Amino acid sequence: MQLGIQIPSFTWPGAPAATGATFRRIAVEAEQAGLASLWVMDHFFQIRGVGAAEEDMLEGWSALAFAAGATERIKLGTMVTGVTYRYPGLLVKTATTLDVLSGGRAYFGIGAAWNDQEHDGLGVPFPPLAERFERLEETLQLALQMWRDDDSPFEGRHYRLARPLNHPQPVTRPHPPILVGGSGEKKTLRLVASYAQGCNIFEMAGVDVVRHKLEVLQQHCAEQGRDYAEIEKTTLGTLRLGDGGAEGEQSVEQAVDRFEQLAAIGVDQAIVNVPGVSEPGVFDRFAELARRLEPVTPAGR
Structure with missing residues (x-):
């Protein structure tokens, strides 16, 4: 089983002048600790x-x-890009560029978008939810076409591209893994089964809820003739790693038990945000945790 980290906040000491140095240190230390x-x-x-x-x-x-x-x-991804934020052809080009320059380490994390506040504030159109899902599906179709090196015209309901050329092609073949964020059972998990190589479910909902969502995904895969085992199952939670003595803190042993329970229902990678991530030494215990999780085999693998 693998462990990943999400950075949800950049409100750090010395910002913004020190933000670059702090973020660099976090990325390097996460990689050195064995995070995936x-x-x-x-x-x-x-x-x-x-x-x-x-x-x-x-x-x-x-x-x-x-x-x-x-x-x-270390692999790199957005958790997740809202489909409304960028024209889809330019988004695919952006993701491809990251994959090329990182030597094949990009994920393509994408979802239907939800934050009306930033759309309104920055003048970004925010269509109704049903339309956002239509745009998400068209963007997924377009991404796969562009990553096939097919520059023939794309004619969708919402997007029309005369020549979706994408050179260079990504280093990751056939393309960067697509991760569709969210756990809606009728639309989101259906899109995962149809187009994606990864899903992400909120761990805070509890093991039973995560298990149910994965069962729904498995049903969608069966209906579409998709191999459920091809999809990387990830969760998103919070982890404060220490000696387990403080409120909300877990020891390495407690964290191993927590993530073994997720692996037992088929979760391949637990992604966590880490309170105090900008503090020096926060990754001291993560190397041991990553080593302990490495031999843990998720169910179905």
Whole structure:
């Protein structure tokens, strides 16, 4: 089983002058600790539930490109890009560029978008939910076409591209793995089964809920003739790693038990955000945790 980290906040000491150096150190230390992936939210305002809109937020794909230059092995992704934020052809080009410059380490994390506050604030159109899902599916279709090196015209309901040329092609073949974020049972998980190589489910919902969502995904795969085992199952949670004595803190042993329970229902990678991630030494115990999780085989593997 693998462990990844998500960075949901950039409100760090010395910001913004020290933000670059802090983010670089986090990326390097996460890689050195054996974490499999590094994720950033793709938002322009800080989101409700994490902080005030005015708190620091970096643009996701630029931040990942910066992290790529500081690292060598860790995979990089947005958790996740809202389909409304960028024209889809340009988004695919952006993701391809990250994959090429990182030597094949990019994920293509994408979802239907939800934060009306930043859309309104920055003048980005925010269509109704049903239309956003239509646009998401067209974007997935277009991405796969562009990654096949097929530049024939794309004619969708919402997007029309005369020549979706994409050179260079990504280093990752056949393409960077697509991760569709969200756990909606009728639309989102159906799109995962149809187009994606990864899904992401909120761990905070509990093991039983995660198990149910994976069962729904398995049903969609069966209906579409898709091999369920091809899809990387990931969760998103929070981990404060220490000696287990403080409130909300877990020891390595407790964290191993927690993630073994997820592996037992088929989760391949647990992605966590880490309170105090900018503090020196925060990754001291993560190397041991990653080593302990490495021999844990998720169910179905």
